[in-house]
Amino acid sequence: MAPKILITGASGNIGSTLVKILREQGIPFRAMVRSLSEDIPEAIQGDFNDPASIPNALQGIEKAFLLTNSSEQSEKQQITFVQQAKKAGVKHIVKLSQWAADKNSPVRFLRYHAAVEDKIKESGMTYTFLRPNLFMQGLLGFKEPIKQGKFFAAVGNARISAVDIRDIADVAAVALTQPGHENKTYNLTGPEAITHYQMAEELSKALDKQIIFIDVPPAAMRDALSQVHFPEWQADGLIEDYAHYAREEAASIESGVKDATGKPPRSFKDFVKDYAPAFA
Secondary structure (H helix, E strand, O other): OOOOEEEEOOOOHHHHHHHHHHHHOOOOOEEEEOOOOOOOOOEEEOEOOEHHHHHHHHOOOOEEEEOOOOOOOHHHHHHHHHHHHHHHOOOEEEEEOOOOOOOOOOOHHHHHHHHHHHHHHHHOOEEEEEEEOOEHHHHHHHHHHHHOOEEEEOOOOOOEOOEOHHHHHHHHHHHHHOOOOOOEEEEEOOOOOEOHHHHHHHHHHHHOOOOEEEEOOHHHHHHHHHHOOOOHHHHHHHHHHHHHHHOOOOOOOOOHHHHHHOOOOOOHHHHHHHHHHHHO
């Protein structure tokens, strides 16, 4: 059977988890990637920066999962994809957006996601918007300092209802393969709102050694990102993101994961237990 689902961002954390779920369920799909690889036999070549390469990937597709890296080009890339999908006869787009997406937000990531959401609505295609909060797996970016017993961020004592990316992928899989999710927006959070200090406590228990969280000023976090050659636009966006978290604007607990999948979301304790070897 020819695949009617297209996955973009298939080589990233969420995309690869979604690909795994679809394979396990025996659901045919196609994955649009810039470079073909043996790791993704379902791959077809397509590049967000080359609009002429996209129609071939979209041929015969009815539902598409839209995900790009967050960069200065993201808004343009995603809007171009939406336009191409409309022309190709795609009926439904499942877009990975972000918690609190808003055209008037001080956070650049939230502004561009809102702009793309609007373009999808204007297109007339049906949609499902997934708006996850902070990814629990984002801590893997701090795994080296955590191995040394500490990690840091400019977030203070703010509570955040962080979500496991496996739950995001579960919701995406349901929206792509089952009816009833048309024109819905799912706010995706974990089952509790916790501080980074509490995250450190859970890591300490799971690893059986003391892990300390250190709150730092935004300028110090920005300097650290520069030192590891983080792209400037993304680094500034992350600082805006963490200021948003620090204002406790990401503390509410939402039912999106259960509404979509019928299952409760994974807790931070679940995440730490499953990923402990990465931090050891």
